[in-house]
Amino acid sequence: MIPGPGRFELPEGLVYLDGNSLGALPTGVxxxxxxxxxxEWGRGLIRSWNDAGWMQLVGRVAARLAPLVGVDPADLHLGDSTTVSLFKTTVAAARLRPGRRVLVxxxxxxxxxxxxTAAxxxxxxxxxxxxxPADPLASVDEDTALLSLTHVDFRTGALFDLPGITARAQERGALVLWDLCHSAGAVPVDLTAAGADLAVGCTYKYLNGGPGSPAWLWVAPRHQAAARQPISGWMGxxxxxxxxxxxxxxxxVGSFxxxxxxxxxxxxxxxxxxxFDGVTVTELRERSLALTERFIELVDEHVGDAVEVVTPREQGRRGSQVSLRHPAAYGVVQALVARDVIGDFRDPDIARFGFAPLYNTLADVETAVERLVLVLEHEEHLDPAYAARNAVT
Amino acid sequence: MIPGPGRFELPEGLVYLDGNSLGALPTGVxxxxxxxxxxEWGRGLIRSWNDAGWMQLVGRVAARLAPLVGVDPADLHLGDSTTVSLFKTTVAAARLRPGRRVLVxxxxxxxxxxxxTAAxxxxxxxxxxxxxPADPLASVDEDTALLSLTHVDFRTGALFDLPGITARAQERGALVLWDLCHSAGAVPVDLTAAGADLAVGCTYKYLNGGPGSPAWLWVAPRHQAAARQPISGWMGxxxxxxxxxxxxxxxxVGSFxxxxxxxxxxxxxxxxxxxFDGVTVTELRERSLALTERFIELVDEHVGDAVEVVTPREQGRRGSQVSLRHPAAYGVVQALVARDVIGDFRDPDIARFGFAPLYNTLADVETAVERLVLVLEHEEHLDPAYAARNAVT
Structure with missing residues (x-):
């Protein structure tokens, strides 16, 4: 069962819909x-590598993460940035298909x-x-070593059919690398059931690991003996x-x-x-869909003529965010922040709202749309204090 | 002036001589x-990238680190593991010398x-x-793209002549990559004065950044326009x-x-x-040499017939550790740990003692040798409880 926001240290009165960028702080962290x-560091010092189990830390984190992406913990590695993890898995994948010369x-x-991938x-x-984007498989042929895809589009929240694309790319002899940054912890993924090849994800979005927390990577057991990543270090x-x-x-996967x-x-x-203790991926998905569905309904009802919902309305094609298009999206997001509703902006005209099933509620959804209505009614998004664009994450 | 161990949370009664593996916990961390x-995370959430200056964090850390290695902070990057930092700089160096086919x-x-380097x-x-190892330059010729060296030998504590080797390798058209893991924070390095090319170092030894803290890398300004590392990500x-x-x-260097x-x-x-506030690298070196010199003197005087000092006795060739050779070195280290003197063991017969100039004292040196004498006298190193070898870091 979803335990609700009590497992998080959320500031009172804040509607936080940016857990798809940086997850909230769980209690206990x-x-x-x-x-x-x-x-462990201060008193145990060097002894803590053994005495406090630091050498087993990667394995302990993997054991908690594994059920959320449908894998055996023994096949997960954690510790680098997402970028470095993508680099390692992309090189390894290309080397697993030495006769093929194309990365899609x-x-x-x-x-x-x-x-x-270009590097x-x-x-x-x-x-x-x-x-x-509408048909990635059309570009996968007998020359293709790897198809590299992000499961949930970071701008629109659209979801690719992971099992279907994986199976059809594999029929053509290609491998598929899935980026699950916007999936793990909110959208069910069963890499084992899908017969997937390789996957990577960050841990600071729906997994709430904190700013810049280490990424994970997964290599299917059948590829591990032959898979070779290029950044060989003593821990591998x-x-x-x-x-x-x-x-x-x-x-x-320890060689990674x-x-x-x-x-x-x-x-x-x-x-x-x-x-995530005691929460199933099915429950996470149900809650996520309830939140995004209700948000879309209320947006349609109250501001449907002012914004365009760019996230797929079909539930099976939706991740855990809803993106709205508005010509002054930057100002909309900033004016909402001033009203304690935090989403974020993506160039050029997208306002993104992430729904974290572990801590967001239907009340958050309602408050967010109420305040969006006020922002648009009062034209707060045109206020020069909010409308100037600058770099935000 | 060296402020002494008051800036660290050291356990009472412990003689910690393993700061060359994991530095002690500074107060305030x-x-x-x-x-x-x-x-910042819990209440500021995503806003902290701007409001708490997270986007400037790499630069702030670089500003503190830069004087310890004699560089401009603008030429430092931090964030990956040492291994990944070595990989980036090694690839970049090889690409800077495209006509040359040898990595030394x-x-x-x-x-x-x-x-x-092999990868x-x-x-x-x-x-x-x-x-x-006695003459690295003999292998550097007109085919050499890169000479990759560790400044201080992790086993013996021997120190290479960084400015001299750099200059002579450069005369042959090669670049030099220095690994300063066992130098920065204890052994003075002036990369700018040496006209060095590239350098890398960890931050969890003499810099006391904590277990597995992020590594740094440095690229000389004259190489930056042409230097290309291969792990391109959005932050670069x-x-x-x-x-x-x-x-x-x-x-x-931001492209790294x-x-x-x-x-x-x-x-x-x-x-x-x-x-390190208010401490100069000259003061660090003076303290470090005072500690290692006194340790060697006392070892010679009291247990000189039982152990061999493998660290160079010439001060100019010594880092900030002293390594002793003993056939039962593993047991010696374990028996000393049981007596609250922490050094470490390196295969097959080396007991290492690191002297961190910021917090180790002459009293630490004296206590360590007193207890080493007792261990050897009582043959505690042969006690089966201490003599069995296993994996320690």
Whole structure:
């Protein structure tokens, strides 16, 4: 059962609809981190690698994350940024299909995914091919090593058919790398049931790991023996403490490790994931859809002539956010922030509202639309104090 | 002036000589991190990227670090693991010398440095050449793109002549990448004065950033326009919030950024570096040499026939640790830990003692040697409880 916002330290009176950018602070994280710093680091010092189980931290976090994406914890690795994780998995995927020379990419993906794929194509002498977002599979052929897709579009909230696309790309001999940054923790994903190949995700959105928390990556067990990522470090060595001159990879996904794990950040993440205790992915999806559905209904009813809902109305094609198009979207978002409703802006004309099923409520939805109505009625979005565009995350 | 151990939360009665593996906890870090979690993340939420200055965090940490390695903060980047930082700088260096096909590497370097260099050589189709540790320059010729060296040997504590080797390798047209993991914060380094090319270092040893804290990298200003690292992410883009499809690097070392900065870890590091306030690198070096010199003297005097000092006795060739060779070094280290003197073991027969000039004292040195004498006299190192070897960091 969804326990409600009591598991989070949300400021009173704030309607926070930006958990798709930075998740809220779960209760218990601050105390846990304080204990790690004061006791484990401060008093345990170097002994804590063994005594406080820092060497097992990646595995403990993986065990909490695994059910949310339908995998075995043993096949997950955590510790780098999303970008670095994408780089490692993209190189590994290309190497798993050495006879194929094309990496297929979708132009509405998050920019980093494109930059990384282009960088890997250059590094390995491969070809980059942009596909049609409406039909990515049309670009996948016998030359394709990898199709790299983001499951939920960060601008529109549209959802790709992960199992269907995976199966059809695999029929053509390609691998598929899924970016699950906007899925894990809000949209059900069963990578094992889908027979997926590789996946990557951040942990600071719906997983609430904190700003810049470490990303995760997953490699299907059947690929692990042959998969080789290029950033070999001592923590990916079969016997790190032998300090051997030549590299010999650990078995399994452990070979995707590079350096010393980020203990403070992983400890915060471990505590954060306790907010999912006793909650099933089915319950998360039900709550998420109830929230987005109600938001769309109320928007249609009250401001339907002023904004365009760009997120798919079909539930099966929707992630956990709703995006509204408005020519002064930046001003709309800023005026709402001034009224304690936090969403965010995406260039050029999108106001995004993320619905975190663990802590957002139907009351949040209603308050947000009420205040959106007021903003538009009073033309607060045209107020120069809100309408000037600048860099926000 | 060195303010002494009062700037650190050291457990009473413990002699901690492992700051070359994990630095002690500076006072103020726990409170600062608690404030970042509770206030900046918990209450500020997404607004803290601007309001709490998270976007400027890398620059603020760089400003504190820069004087310790003799560089301009604008030329430093922080955020990845040491391994990833080595990978980025090694690829960039090789690309800066496109006509040259050899990466030269020193066999006693930290294993990760070797693994990364070998991985980059494979990726770029280059040749790996192992040099003689006694004369690395003998392997540097007109085919050499890069000489990759660790400034202070992690096993022996021996120090390379950074300015001299840099100058002579550059005369042959090669670049030099320095790994300063065991230098920064204890051994003076002036990268600018040395005319160095590239450098990398961790922050969790003498810089006391906490377990697995983010690494730094430095690229000489003269190389920045042409230097290209391969892990392109949105934070390295000239205009990240334009969310452009194609990558256009930021000017300067900012192009070495990849993903979202690790805010919690960088905040801890920022607070940690306050322990260096008002301390010069010259004072750090004087204190460090006073500690290692006295340790060597006392070891020679009291247990000189039982152990071999493998660290250079010449001060100019010594880092900030002293390593002792003993056939039962593992048992020696474990028996000392049981007597509250913490050093560490390196395969196969090295007991390492790191001297952190910010918090170790001459009293620590004396106590450590007194207890080493007792351990050896009572043959505690042969006690089966201490003598069994297992994985320790």
């Amino acid at each position: 601050a105390d846990r981190l304080s204990q790690v710093v004061r006791e 990419l979708e132009p509405t993906t998050f920019p980093t995914d494109g930059y990384v 890997v194509a250059e590094l390995l002498g491969l070809e980059l091919r942009w596909c049609d 060595h079969a016997t790190p403490f032998a300090m051997a001159r030549d590299f010999e990879p650990r078995e399994g 490790a590079s350096g010393t794990p980020p203990v403070l950040a992983l400890s915060a993440l471990e505590a954060s994931l306790e907010a | 726990a409170d600062r991190l608690s404030q970042v979690v509770r206030e 590497l020193e066999p006693t370097t930290f294993p990760t440095d070797g693994y990364v 980059v050589a494979e990726l770029l189709g280059l040749e790996l050449r192992w040099c003689d 883009h000239a205009t990240p919030f334009a969310m452009a499809r194609d990558f256009e690097p930021r000017e300067g 950024a990849s993903g979202t900065p690790p805010v919690l870890a960088l905040s801890a590091l920022e607070a940690s570096l306050e322990a």
